[in-house]
Amino acid sequence: MTARRTVLEAAEIRRALTRIAHEVLERNKGADDLVLLGIPTRGVTLATRLGRRLTEIEGRPVPVGSLDATMYRDDLRRQPVRTIAPTELPDGGIDDKVVVLVDDVLFSGRTIRAALDALSDLGRPRAVRLAVLVDRGHRELPIRADHVGKNLPTSLSERVRVALEEVDGTDEVRIESDAAEVSA
């Protein structure tokens, strides 16, 4: 039996993204030189939404792209082969820009490590920041997020599933576990 528990609903995801958008602008003192790069698959969807909010708030477009870090991962040999998603940098590139990486779940930190490596092959941003919808803990590397939608304490046996309208048809974050017990 798989136990499921919804931890964020559509409205909460919307509010979290709006708050992150304001945080990003506050930290950056405006939208100057900002570039959002989503990490496929759902990070790209979140980056697109975040970009839309930043554009609404600032009244001018904020460039959004995608960054696939698959070929930079350190765990390729431990898993079945992964397909590769597109990396698309916005016009103007990332040199001397402030890049905000966007992902759905921050877990071990290995994806972000790979993304930082991928980024350094593509250019030299002035600064790199990290925005995630959910931080579920259990970091294996010294990496932390600058902007977090929700901190979600989990046990290692649980799985965090992020569903987004554009990809999955619905907006929801839920925790699944095979065991019946559900941790706080």
Add this chain to the structure above:
Amino acid sequence: MRHLLSAADLDRAQAVTVLDVAEQMAATQRREIKKLPTLRGRTVVNLFFEDSTRTRISFEAAAKRLSADVINFSAKGSSVSKGESLKDTALTLEAMGADAVVVRHPASGAPHRLAHAGWTRGAVVNAGDGTHEHPTQALLDAFTMRRHLVENATGADLAGRRVALVGDVLHSRVARSNVLLLNTLGAHVVLVAPPTLLPVGVEGWPCEVSYDLDATLAGGHGDLDAVMMLRVQAERMNASYFPSVREYSRRYGLDARRVGLLPEHTVVMHPGPMNRGLEISADAADSPRSTIVEQVTNGVAVRMAVLYLLLAGARDLAPAGPPADEVALTEGVLP
């Protein structure tokens, strides 16, 4: 996917995956820094028992762009010329820790033997065996066609496209692999050649056959989307297959007039090396419809995709290849 020995090893989904991954690999090759760390620490051996420049350097570039170590082994000037068998060569490479062996061999079926005899644990990639198969060439040809002929190419196959393969089908491993792969991808293939240059059993291949190039180019088998000229392989011809070079060129060579018969969007392809003036004239080869140079560029991306898919994932999770006894080694008969 454990090895890549035949274009027939790939089902539609796998073939489309290779093309999709190749699309992303091609994107990385337009960057300033083209090298990726993906296969760091892996060793790829290019084992070439037959002369080849373009295929070998294409595989070499692909492996190096993915940070694999590359060892080139060519039969000329090696222990093979002293009489070493394929088995002993393979055992040597295994002892050196080859993760992948890219093999080209004049004998049809040599890569199958290498993959299934238990001499090496590495992945085996067929880079051309005799007159049998050349699957990575077929993949790069399909990749080139998809880029030119299909909008929103990612995830798409070549359903409904019409491709003519023209010339020396008999000696062409490229033709055989292309027929198999294009058929898997849903394209419709017409072979155009003199009867002497068609293999025995061609009527059992999943394609049509024509002896008249002009009629086919003019739409005799429907509007063509791609025309691929095959090299006349004089080095494999031990008898005369056509009366004279001039007659062959007149009946089966692609020149500016014949290019003019084709629909506007049709691409002209050639796997190289070309015999200019024999199967293809200079103005056809250099025309804006020609994808011949692009095919070379695409070759690196496709081979990067193949090496990535064979080597990047965990070994024990990959499905096993087909058993050796299922493999037909007979020339002229499709497995």
